[in-house]
Amino acid sequence: MLQINADYLAAGGNRHPSAADWDITGDVAFGADRNIALWRPQDPDSQGVFQILCGHQDVVNAVKFVPRAPHVLLSGSVDKNLIIWKKDERSGHYTNIQQLHHQDSDNHQSSINCITVASDSTIFASGAADGTVKIWSLDEKYEAFLQQTIVVTPRFFPLALALSPLAGAPNSYVLAVAGTKDIIQIYVRDPAVSTDFRLQATLAGHEGWIRSLEFTTESNDPDSDLLLSSASQDKYIRLWRIHQGKELPAAAPSADPSFGAFLPGKSLSNKAHRFKAQGLDFSATFEALLLGHDDWIYSARWRSGPSGIQLLSASADNSLAIWVPDPATGVWVTTTRLGEISAEKGSTTATGSTGGFWTGLWAPSGKTVISLGRTGSWRLWNYDAQQERWLQGIGISGHTQSITGIAWSKGGDYLLSTSSDQTTRLHAKWKRGSKESWHEMARPQIHGYDLNCIDSLGESQFVSGADEKLLRVFSEPKAVANLLSKLCGIKGSGIEEMPDAANMPVLGLSNKAIDAVEDGEEVLNGNGQGRDAVDPASIVHKSTLDLEQPPSEEHLSRHTLWPEIEKLYGHGYEISTLAASHDGSVIATACKASSIDHAVIRLFETKGWLEVKPPLTAHSLTVTKLRFSADDQYLLSVGRDRQWAVFRRDSDNKLTYTLSESDPKGHSRMILDSAWAPDSSDVFATAGRDKKVRVWAKDEGATTGFTCRSTISETHPVTAIDFLGKMLGDGVAYLAVGLETGFLAVHSVDIKKGFATQMLAVKYPRQDFLSLIFKVDSLTFSQHILKSIESYYTAGLETCSITERGWGIGHGTRNRERRQLIAGLFL
Template identity: 55%
Template sequence: MTTVSLEYIAAGGNRHSSAADWAPSLLAFGAGNNIALWNPEDERQNGISALLAGHEDAVNAVRIYENDGQRMIISGCADKTIRLWAATNETPSGFKETQRLTDHGNSINTLAIFPEQGLFVSGSADASVNVWHMQEATAKLVQTVSLKPRYLPLALALTSLPNGDIVLAVAGTSYNIQLYVRPRSGQTFELQATLSGHEGWIRSLDFTRESTSPQSDILLASASQDKYIRLWRFRQTAGKTTEAPNAIDELSTTSTKKSLSNKAHEVGSSSMKYAVTFEALLVGHEDWIYTARWEPKGGSRSPPALLSASADNSLSVWHSDAASGLWICHSRMGEISSQKGSTTATGSAGGFWVGLWQPQDHSVVSLGRTGSWRRWKFDQDSDMWLQQVGISGHVQEVQGIAWAPRGDYLLSTASDQTTRLLSQWKRQDKSSWHEMARPQIHGYDLNSIDAITDNQFISGADEKLLRVFNKPKAVDNLISKLSGTSSTVSGDLPDAANIPVLGLSNKAMAAADDDDQLNGLTNGDTDEREAVDPASVIHKSTLDLDHPPHEDHLARHTLWPEHEKLYGHGYEISAVATSNDKSLVATACKASSIDHAVIRLYDTREWREVKPPLTAHSLTVTSLAFSPDDRFLLSVGRDRQWAVFERSAENKDTYTLFSSNPKGHSRMILDCCWAPALAGYVFVTAGRDKAVKLWRLNGNTFETISTITTGTSVTAVSFRPDVASTTLALAYGCDDGSIHVAKIFPDTLAVQHTLTLDQRLVHCKTVNALRWRPQTEGSADSSQLASASDDFSVRIYNIS
């Protein structure tokens, strides 16, 4: 019996300030169209446990709703729908979709929940806020608030006053915060006050009580693109309202005179009125502020601490000083401006989009522009926030994957312009997968990748050329140390690499000893032009880690130095393949004519092009593959044909056309692969015509032996590279995200059995690549299959 389990999922978080929420033992966040589930408190550190599929566009808002022991996830999406997911033991993910709400007319941008009252509210780009009532885990629309003057809501918050009135704060693409109140006995929210003062769009709102007393004042935090956080106090009044006492924080003198007005606004019902006054202006961030969240209830401080996340790459914790009452930035995590480097590649744009508190412990997480989650835990002994291992993943369509020849690591490349290296972290009785390096951070979308050796890979991008990279010693040491594999790097490779200012090429560099004096930093008489940028210097201790690298390491210290550029193609690179003897690389580019639909060969010794290029196709070549003994090179394309080129007996670098089939499929062919040598010369092609065809060499041509028909276009195929097996295993992935594994008899090529992977484990969008992990002796009973998809995720399956 064949069993399939998910070993690993990598997916980056969506860049939206409302797209994540953290409850005990569950952090849920939007990842492309999916909702990713992660438990940061898990000791095994297995990363994302599941992706919930169903939405048809980017997930913008996620909230975890808990009431009466029932846990639900509420998600809002750019597809105009809100979906409710109930916790269950019936599915591998632990959740299933129970309701779909389609009342909004545009993208859902924000959600706020109030489980104590069975309420949640949603804000949409249709300039409306919907109020929903939850009854027995089912949501019912009870009110639609049309925002006037018209603006788009980006932030919502709910709280209740001691008398039972419910307050709804709404803000977004205007400079004001609107306060709506629903009386305890009423059914609808009415606008009662408008708070002005911000000078940019407002991205985040959050309520808290100043103390645990039921009669305590309520504080509202608002974070804006004007780089400031404003705090507002709700205080019970005896009846008449006056100008508030001088509650303005002295820091606020930096603001304009207009915003210094401290008029007390009044909210509440006739039974109890509350004065809303401006309490403090928090100054310190240097860029837009995306989120401001109060510390969860149960914290020892009164008032509680506030966590803010900003585009300036920092996460700040704000406390009220007991003596003066001033709000001060007590702790700052993230990156210091001077260490950002000069290019976006090293992290100087985008910053942190989300900052969240752990519900029951002194720990925080933040989501950065690269889709990676960073985590910090407060250490009482050192009185410091210490960074912990986070998770990461691509934030655009993953176009290609490739295993190292020994199977030590997996490379993935995507339209987010990065190449990432995934490997195992083995310690004692635990094992988990992590991103161990980010070899390439590019300026163009990356389309294809292949490993040449264990120390070298090649990637192709939209820039019309290919780049070859060498593994640096620091990354080799890290992988061998953490995954328990033997080192593969010889002594002549560099320690590390960096990207020069305004450059696209990773330059090799040597790591400095910790006690080396930096030129120009210590002796004041050094010429400024010779001074070294401290951000570009890497110390040896920086790279000597006993855990997977954190995001700031990945983005700056794990680049691979560039070895070679390969020119010749006139359009975006579409396919690349390395020969099994590692002596040749075959490449192709997008094409609409015979002139560009050529295959170029480069030898890997001197990196010169082997001329003339190979011609057979008239449109884009979509995939290339060398036979196990390199005798044949197979190509397939959008012109519906496949072509096989044969290696010259005299000159090993030369290939000539051996056989082709102009009508291999009735529609474009999307992928191809050779079977292991035990089957003879057999290859498989897959196409838009919903067919997988197996071809075998017969005389001077290849003939189709068998065909597997599917219900949708087949976009990726891969034969398992069996070491010792009597049957062939063929994995094929489809346009709908499904993955199948067919067991095939080598002699007849007849399908013995087909396994379809559980729909709840596979992708929700097109599968772009499938690759079996290279096998070693004795591993025939169990295999690992990696897949890459348009749903932004990379997955590794255990198939035994």
């Protein structure tokens, strides 16, 4: 059997304040569409995501570790289900040990939005869009049992929960609930009266939805008061005190508004809400108002350390803030602000804006903080005690919607991926000494349309197609070439002739080449409009382009764009597929079509970027895949009309292809993919929704006449295939087959012995296949499926590594109109 190992996983995070948590063991879990990605931010080797958990049927909204249960993880999703995950001590991987399904009438009947866990026990609560909060308890086997259902009244959807034990009252707990109203409800469990949580107080003051709640103790004293933080869309954070005793706590100190303690012009109520537990008196009072953010606040997280308590807030204003109480006055002030600078707020994605931070997390040590932005990327900051400042470290990134195309560079040095999230990303291996790790090294294209396909034109060019009905050709800038050379050891050619960098004008779709300037050089009228103001997006300093580690999210989105050098027109509908010849001289493209008139294949020559007319005709519906043979003598096309067609290259005019033969009944249902056998223009394979993979070949010595020589039957529609780029042994080809279910198999095809096939490996990746791509030595062969796969099946991810050779997988899913990318690269 073949050895299978994962080398690189990239996943964009879900934009939900509750969709991430940091365990005391150092693992971070975050929602990645319907999956959960696991990452160790403080890993010295910077390996990124190390496992992806699959089990939910829809977007994951809530992820929470259980502090008192080692390596237990809770997750909730739009699919209405709760899943409990447990880490296996031997393998180090998390597995699904229980699923609380919505089909059980006692469980949630709508999207689960938040989960909270008590710090001293295995009691947890979940809130959902059915307007209920459910209280659960884990037994010794970590199986959950429902204890209580709270119907929230007045009716609102819970978006945030916080649960904590009450100091001095054994087995008593306080639960805070908030969401799509501007109030916080306080529920208390008093075992002396009842085992149920009962509503004891309603805290008012916010003027918008509340997105985050969290309790902490004010000190390490066993009788310490509880502090509750609430972050709201009204741009403010409120602190509330839970105090034990009949007497009320001292009023919060007043302060000058510049300290960020109180909101000017507002009447801040300090109404006391009293309740009892275990015969003890408690009160809930307003403590402080924290202002300083300019937009919605999505999360506020506590940290208790040797120097006291700190609060980390994340906001849609593109910033993180760290708050501490002033030792002299007790007034809460901002000591650190991280993230985007104010001058860049409101700018386009291409020039830097992240669209806000959706969550911020503390490391257990308090020496690292991470934050998730709109682009799905995690940013990381480490505290440097010597410099007494936070320094940005190496985060992780990934597409936020499904990958629609992947392509190796011609030398196989880096991988290009393009996605429905309207970005193209370049992935390469960072080499430093004995350590190696994969990272996103550039973001060549940030677009305004969904991107559907991509292929490499050489070491420094690629072409992509989108829903905008045209193709765009991009060329590598000097900044990226130098970065790949310095960090990855990828030596390019013609670097001196390359432009320094590229930028995208505001409201534009075409990347423009720009020159870098020296740090001290003054630039006037940089926007080209004759004004005194300078467009900051049009200026980049040379020092900014010189990096010692993989680029951060800010750098990726601003300084690693590739300039666009050409547009190719001709199609009347969205581009469905493209392929570049191996010699880089011809680009073949097709678009979505429902008639013969549009189901044509257009060829473009890359010397003058002109269309080679007339277009190629054979199909009557959308062409789903185009493939050039290894010697470029043939162009293979397959389509939704169930047929395949082979076009032959003219021996005199290398830019001309003519129809050689076709089979209108190649499959009984639409054909989704095809691949040429290695080092051959006489053998190819096709795959379709009829659950078949067919191998077609010419008779020995024949120049025409492809016939079906072998058929591989699968249990579900086949959505992706690819041949290994070299023969193994005496005429044996390896064929990878990916099914709609996520099933992956590797077959051998003995071309010299009657095309006998044998299954060599069977694996179950985490997701449905949207892409397969083989990489063998310096040869590259790419494949992608343009039709989104809607089905989803749970399984553990593994993939194939074939003895000193490698191959990559891009895979993803679609949930209605919202897609999410999970990409994997395996060597």
